[in-house]
Amino acid sequence: MEKLKEYQDFFTEYSFTRKEMVFFPGKFPSSILLILKGKVRVYLSYPHGKEFTLTILSPGDVYSGHTRTFGQALEPVSMASIPMEVFKEMLQKMPNLVFGLVGVLGDALRGSMDVIESLVFEEADVRLISLLLEWARHNGKPVPRGVEIKLDFTREEIASMIGSSRQTLNNLFRNLMNEQLIEVQNKSILIKDLDRMRHILRERKGE
Ligand code: HEM
Missing domain, CATH: 1.10.10.10 (Winged helix-like DNA-binding domain superfamily/Winged helix DNA-binding domain)
Structure with missing residues (x-):
C-alpha cells in the first residue's frame, strides 16, 4: 500500500453517488481502474433492458476501462483511474497486484459462465x-x-x-x-x- 502512494500523482480520483454510472464502454479507454471505496456492479447491457451481472467490485479491486462492460455504483463509490502505461510499471514493481487482478478476472469469468449457462x-x-x-x-x-x-x-x-x-x-x-x-x-x-x-x-x- 505504501508503494501505491508513490504513484498517487498519476491517479485521477472520481466520486460517484449510489446508482450512478461509474464506467461504460469508451469512458476510460486507456485506463486501469482501482476501486477505493464502495461497491460497483459490473454488467453487460443490451437493448430491451437485458442486463447480465458479471461481478461486483469491492475496495482494492482492479478493473479496466477497455472492456465492453458497464459499472454502476451500488453505494457511494470513489475510484482512481491509472494510465495503462503507469499500471504496467506498477505491476513490475508490485507483482502482488497480480493476485488481486486474477481474483477479479476469475470472478468475472465465473459470472460470464453463469450467463452462458442460463442462456x-x-x-x-x-x-x-x-x-x-x-x-x-x-x-x-x-x-x-x-x-x-x-x-x-x-x-x-x-x-x-x-x-x-x-x-x-x-x-x-x-x-x-x-x-x-x-x-x-x-x-x-x-x-x-x-x-x-x-x-x-x-x-x-x-x-
Ligand atoms: C497492463 C495492463 C493491461 C493490458 C496491456 C491489457 C490489454 C488488453 C487487450 C490488448 C485486450 C484486447 C482488447 C480488444 O480485443 O479490443 C484486453 C481485453 C480485456 N481486458 Fe485487458 N489489459 C490490461 C489490464 C486489464 C485489467 C487490469 C483488467 C481487469 C481486471 C482487464 C480486463 C480486460 C477484459 C475484461 C478484456 C475483454 C474486453 C472485452 O472484450 O469486453 N485488462 N486487455
Whole structure:
C-alpha cells in the first residue's frame, strides 16, 4: 500500500453517488481502474433492458476501462483511474497486484459462465417445449388426462435434438413436471395441459 502512494500523482480520483454510472464502454479507454471505496456492479447491457451481472467490485479491486462492460455504483463509490502505461510499471514493481487482478478476472469469468449457462438453459427449455408440442401434434394420443406421446428415443437422443446434455434435459423435465405440465414415464410422456404449454411457448418466443 505504501508503494501505491508513490504513484498517487498519476491517479485521477472520481466520486460517484449510489446508482450512478461509474464506467461504460469508451469512458476510460486507456485506463486501469482501482476501486477505493464502495461497491460497483459490473454488467453487460443490451437493448430491451437485458442486463447480465458479471461481478461486483469491492475496495482494492482492479478493473479496466477497455472492456465492453458497464459499472454502476451500488453505494457511494470513489475510484482512481491509472494510465495503462503507469499500471504496467506498477505491476513490475508490485507483482502482488497480480493476485488481486486474477481474483477479479476469475470472478468475472465465473459470472460470464453463469450467463452462458442460463442462456443455453433458457433456449433449451423453449426447444424442448416446441419438440413436445410437435410430437403431440403428429403422434399424440388423446387419453383421459391429456395427450400421450410414445417415446421412440433415448434420453441422450432427445437431449441432442434440443442441443443440450442429458443432465439439462432431466432438469427441464423436472421443471415441467413441477409445473404440472407433463408427466414423464418410462416409454412415454403425458402432456397434461396442452393449452398452457402452447401459451408458455408463445410467451417465451415473445409472440
Ligand atoms: C497492463 C495492463 C493491461 C493490458 C496491456 C491489457 C490489454 C488488453 C487487450 C490488448 C485486450 C484486447 C482488447 C480488444 O480485443 O479490443 C484486453 C481485453 C480485456 N481486458 Fe485487458 N489489459 C490490461 C489490464 C486489464 C485489467 C487490469 C483488467 C481487469 C481486471 C482487464 C480486463 C480486460 C477484459 C475484461 C478484456 C475483454 C474486453 C472485452 O472484450 O469486453 N485488462 N486487455
